[in-house]
Amino acid sequence: CPSCSVAVLSDQFSPNTTSDVAAGMLIPHTYPDTPIHRQKQWFKETFTYLFAISNSAEASEAGIHLVSGWQVFKSTPKEELPFWSDIVLGFRAMSEAELLKFPQHRFGQAFTTLKCDCPPYLLWLEKRLKATGTQMYTRKVADLWELHNEYDIVVNCTGMGAHQLVGDKQLFPVRGQVLKVHAPWVKHFIRDGDGLTYIYPGIHRVTLGGTREEGSWSLSPDAGTTRDIFDRCCSLEPSLHKAQDIQVKVGLRPSRQCVRVQREVLSQGGVKLPVVHNYGHGAGGFSVHRGTANEAARLVGKCISALQGSSSRAKL
Ligand SMILES: Cc1cc2nc3c(=O)[nH]c(=O)nc-3n(C[C@H](O)[C@H](O)[C@H](O)COP(=O)(O)OP(=O)(O)OC[C@H]3O[C@@H](n4cnc5c(N)ncnc54)[C@H](O)[C@@H]3O)c2cc1C
Numbered sequence: 001c002p003s004c005s006v007a008v009l010s011d012q013f014s015p016n017t018t019s020d021v022a023a024g025m026l027i028p029h030t031y032p033d034t035p036i037h038r039q040k041q042w043f044k045e046t047f048t049y050l051f052a053i054s055n056s057a058e059a060s061e062a063g064i065h066l067v068s069g070w071q072v073f074k075s076t077p078k079e080e081l082p083f084w085s086d087i088v089l090g091f092r093a094m095s096e097a098e099l100l101k102f103p104q105h106r107f108g109q110a111f112t113t114l115k116c117d118c119p120p121y122l123l124w125l126e127k128r129l130k131a132t133g134t135q136m137y138t139r140k141v142a143d144l145w146e147l148h149n150e151y152d153i154v155v156n157c158t159g160m161g162a163h164q165l166v167g168d169k170q171l172f173p174v175r176g177q178v179l180k181v182h183a184p185w186v187k188h189f190i191r192d193g194d195g196l197t198y199i200y201p202g203i204h205r206v207t208l209g210g211t212r213e214e215g216s217w218s219l220s221p222d223a224g225t226t227r228d229i230f231d232r233c234c235s236l237e238p239s240l241h242k243a244q245d246i247q248v249k250v251g252l253r254p255s256r257q258c259v260r261v262q263r264e265v266l267s268q269g270g271v272k273l274p275v276v277h278n279y280g281h282g283a284g285g286f287s288v289h290r291g292t293a294n295e296a297a298r299l300v301g302k303c304i305s306a307l308q309g310s311s312s313r314a315k316l
């Protein structure tokens, strides 16, 4: 929206957000109530955008890189070709020789995808916003309506915060604990198809996961879970026994049956405040963030046209 001036209000910035905890891998999670063609479009736009960054001089500062590896299954999944298989690069079934590395698994998919390292990616985005004159304010918003005197349009990207801010009862936390370790010899990603155990090498550290605890709001690391994640990852990649400098992180995935990318007009006493919601990305926010942001920006465009229409009608 080039004609707008933009301000970002947030009670927390990087490194204190859910996005800072994420592994940042581009492997989509399916949203049950969002049509697949829409999810695929979001993923495609995100992949294309990040692929261009990975192929530019900005790649290391932005923390974006290509990574190859395997998703392995103990038995052949129902869906051998996921909807995103023609967007990642070189998707194929693993060979017998590759599967020898995983004696507990019988089927696997090999592909190359992208990974966003956080905080570097968030800091890079912040730097780009500031360079275009965007103001950043540390502020907790208690009610969207409190913004109606200051702003013409509000874009609500509050993740799990939307549970309280807009009282969205369809939004629920899925707690995830991960370890960030020093193991620079690990170059390939490994993901168990059950979605619970994964090893994702980043530029500086390797993310080991994970857990999915629906309904848990606890942000405290659990020592037993740390040992369990470490053991599970070592059984997939035994060399991790030598990993050092283990840091533990916990985040709450802002989960919903579908991402809420939607326009709404709040109204009080004849005064209107257009809002575009863009939250509820669950376990796959990195994988679709650019696509959902593009869709939100188009909705902002519609809000602008509606405001321009109503102000010219008022002048008449
Ligand atoms: C362990 C784990 C691993 C993950 N791995 C991956 C992965 O590999 N790939 C992937 O695609 N996704 C992954 N995810 C999912 C991803 O992290 C989320 O989908 C994504 O971070 C959500 O981003 P968001 O911007 O909506 O939320 P957040 O990052 O939480 O940002 C919301 C922002 O809104 C602010 N805010 C909230 N409420 C208010 C308020 N009332 N007033 C002012 N500010 C407010 C917050 O301070 C914060 O800055 C993972 C998540 C976890 C927990």
Ligand SMILES: O=C([O-])CC(=O)C(=O)O
Binding pocket: 023, 025, 027, 176, 191, 195, 198, 209, 210, 253, 282, 283, 284
């Ligand atoms: O499932 C994965 O591969 C990583 C992830 O997105 C998560 O833990 O939410």
